[in-house]
Amino acid sequence: MTKEPVKLLEDEGLTFLTCMQCGTCTGSCPSGRYTSLNTRRLVLSARRNKDVYHDEDLWMCTTCYQCQERCPRGIKIVDGILTLRTESVHMGLMLPDHRKVAGLVIDKGHAVPINDANRERRKELGMDELPETVHKYPDALEQVKKLVEVTGFVQLVRNEGSEVAEEGQ
């Protein structure tokens, strides 16, 4: 059952209720200059109801933390945005490109895996073709695969039902 955002934030030790709507966050936001993200409005919206989970502005935050650093009320705004995002994702709302990146880690252990051009670059530099990561150690990759399975992450990302929700977003 989806929690009310106020309760959700409270359970994470966070609150937006002390916000006085001064707008320092919006004035400090690098994304808000170019996107629809209005942090002050988003914070207000999260105090009201579950609509915030469907708000695409949640995904326009670069997590630069400038708003959080400058908030005169000391509200952990970015931590809160990440918490709201998580609830939204667990409702099945995820941007297609983010789903792809998540899939890469599930399959390869890297969000940005090696490709042919960079195998060549590494050789050109006199380095091993593969780095000392899960790319070189299959057992290590198996550990990662096991972990994303047991945490339920694979199911979360590859859930058939969430495809429908994504279309509806």
Place this chain on the structure above:
Amino acid sequence: MKPVSLFLGCIIPNRYPGIEKATKLVLDGLGIDWADLAGASCCPAPGVFRSFDKVTWLTLAARNIVLSEQMDRDVLTICNGCFGSLADANHELKNDPGLARQVNKHLGEVDMKYKGSAEVRHIIEFLSKEFGPDKVKDAIKRPLELKVALHYGCHLIKPSKDRDMGTVENPVFFDELVEALGAKSIDYEDKMACCGAGGGVRSALLDKSLEMADAKLLHIAEAGVDCIVNACPFCHLQLDFGQVEIKDKFGHEYNIPVLHYSQLLAIAMGYSPEDVGVDLNFIKNEEFIDRLRG
């Protein structure tokens, strides 16, 4: 100083391997006791994974930290994203026994256990705190007379509640390390602004992300510098490959070379720009590379 394991992340080994090579040359050159963190994975990337599922984010981050704990080494990162992810995860796990128990239950499935015995470091704060600009200066062979636009990036210094890096509005510790190499750090408008790549914005909303990078690059171009120096491969990618994308999408051409601090330091230690892959960037500026050859 505790020995370190080198955490590579994704973008450095798989997109800008020259930064990996430069870092290893620099660590050797400074006599730092380091080792590969064999079998490490994605940190995992804070923007997407932390947003998606907190426990998964913490569990994969903890696995990387445990690999380093098993070697009795601190984790050395060379990327703001990896640093943010691993340092914040380490902080959460050390301070929340309930979460640590939950994560350890999952790690038990692969016979691992998080203890909380390792610190997570970032090469810039590591060099600043463990060496300081004077000792770095002693280690170089040739001063680089360059005008540099420095880009701190965000997660090296923020959130400040979990860092110990002083002011987030006007930090100087990275500038000092650049100036130790003989270069001049040039001030520019909105110097502390984000490159626009983080938080999953670049991966899902590329055009918007590039508009932020475009503003940053315009301010840097106005300041009249020889190159950009960063501490993060995701910022590096956004400011280097981003210039190609920005030219293509918005018609703005900058042609400003971009270097990670490890590359700049390696060159000041006597290595050639080709040794550390500066010529493998998307922005190819022959005149600049010639100057680096000294």
